Amino acid sequence: MSKTAKSVWNNCLLFIKDNIQPQAYKTWFEPIVAVKLTDNALSIQVPSKFFYEWLEEHYVKILKVALTKELGETAKLVYIIKMENTYGNKQPFTEKIPSSHRTAVKSQDVDIPLNNKSRELKNPFIIPGIRNVKIESQLNPNYSFENFLEGDSNRLARSAGLAVASKPGGTSFNPLLIFGHVGLGKTHLAHAIGVDIKDKYPEKTVLYISAEKFTQQYIEAVKKNNRNDFIHFYQIIDVLIIDDVQFLSGKSGTQDVFFHIFNHLHQNGKQVVLTSDKAPVDMQDIEQRLLSRFKWGLSAELHNPDFETRVSILKNKLYRDGVVMPDDIVDYIAKNIKSNVRELEGAIISLIAQASFNKKEVTIDLARVIVEKFVKNTKREVSIDYIQKVVSDYFQMDIETLQSKTRKRHIVQARQLAMFFAKKFTKASLASIGSQIGKRDHATVLHACKTVDNLSSTDKQFRKYVEDITKKLSV
CATH class of the missing domain: 3.40.50.300 (P-loop containing nucleotide triphosphate hydrolases)
Incomplete structure (x- = not known):
């Protein structure tokens, strides 16, 4: 029975599969397609130059053994690189490369070299001059699920x-x-x-x-x-x-x-x-x-962690660092630093450092000093409720009117200003802003912000509204 490219390659794959790790086989050999068998030369199609170079770098010997078993000592191998143009051109890009060449050449038959001298792989994580083909994960093992404490916020x-x-x-x-x-x-x-x-x-x-x-x-x-x-x-x-x-x-x-x-x-x-x-x-x-x-x-x-989660985070941090601290001090820090976990842990580290370097006991007074520094250095985040109150007071209306469905021009403008300042002064999402200011969707908030920008540049009176409310919110 005459051999075909497919039958020869399938037999090669059976041999290769028995001699390498399953994941390596799946990654580097399953995507290969046998194209043709001519004059004892097998042409195989691979998806990129990188792929071809990796095969030559790591699997050239096993390829030669497998092919020799099938086609004898005169076996030859030709790579055909074929990949889809990533700009959307449906015409595939193809070039044929014999196993001992590194540049595009006309299709020709060349023996697989036993001693391969390939150039460095195109791994963007490889430091030039250092031969390190392993892909490092770049992960930090200190960040684990064990020390990521669960709470309602996360x-x-x-x-x-x-x-x-x-x-x-x-x-x-x-x-x-x-x-x-x-x-x-x-x-x-x-x-x-x-x-x-x-x-x-x-x-x-x-x-x-x-x-x-x-x-x-x-x-x-x-x-x-x-x-x-x-x-x-x-x-x-x-x-x-x-x-x-x-x-x-x-x-x-x-x-x-x-x-x-x-x-x-x-x-x-x-x-x-x-x-x-x-x-x-x-x-x-x-x-x-x-x-x-x-x-x-x-x-x-x-979301921002609630009080119970903040206490758990602080206690976990102290436990990992082997530090004992009274509960009332932990509670004080958790009550007063609410913005994020990083500042919470920063405060406890500062407190421990101050006590250690100055040989002071960890007291509630020392905790108060540390917390005041953190709160002072942290930009006060204005709440959406506070913004609605400031805008309502400025236009002499109540918050219910501001949030109502009415289309009266002065109320619509007040509502749009509240949305604009909520986006400017808070970290809330557009969806969250809309839901809190009259149960609107994110598209309404986006439209409001664009309207305020446009009116600020074309309407002198409206620009004064923006300037006045900005001063009130920046105090």
Whole structure:
């Protein structure tokens, strides 16, 4: 029976599968397609140069043994690189490369070399000059689920994180977007998910990266004409965690490349975890096609921790540091620092340091001094309720009138100003602002903000309203 490219390659795969790790086989050999068999030369199709170089770097010997078993000592191998143009051109990009060449050449038959001298792989995490092909996860093992304390403020996000860590890519939480204000634990939770996955599934490739670093790597790839290699590197990740995804705002090239990476990972059952300081509806200058994908999975918000959670966080921190502190002091700090976890832990560290360096006992008076410094250095956050009261008083109306459905011009303008200042002075989402000011949706709030901006630049009287209320809220 005559041999075909497919039958030869299938036999090679059986041999290779028995001799390498299952995950490596799935990643590097399942995507290969046997194309043709001519004059004892097998042509195989691979998805990118990066892919081809990785095979040559790591699997050249096993490929030669497998092919020799099938076709004898005169066996030859030709790579055909074929990948879809990522700009949407339906015509595939194809070039044929024999196994001992590194540049595009006409199709020709060349023996697989036993001693391969390949150039460095296009791994954006490799330091130039250092041969380190392993993809490090960039995770911080100190950020774990054990020290991410659960409370009402974070229960949904933490539970979703645990579900993703138990079955990455296998839940409906893909992508998982964790959002909330600064210092509430988004980065901690993102790392905890990655750390737990690495512990449960050591064979999976997990990568944590900030959106800022991702952008820098992409710019470098474009400069060096390695865009497709950059894309393929990220497409082989099993669990991709991108921190502060709002940083992609306004960066159309980076958004475009991330769009293609995201699609590939999602379609192949890989897990994507994102963090942001804003909900998807509040992200500006992010392409609509990306925003729609962010909403495919679950968006879980981290809120400011309540009193009980703040006490638990402080006690956990003291326990981990081996410090004993009276409950009344812990309660005092928890009652007075409400904004975020980072400031809460910063206050307790400062208190311990002051007591230790100055050889003072930890007292409520010392705690008061530390807390006053933290509260003074923290910009007071104006509440939405307070803004509505200031605006209502200014226009001599009650809050119920401000929130009412009436379309009278002066009341509509007052309501729009309240929404405008809520967006300016608070960290609340547009949806949250709308819901608190007359049960409106986020689109109404967005329209109100644009209207205030327009009227401020065209109407002298309206500009005075804005200036007066700004002074009252800035006191």
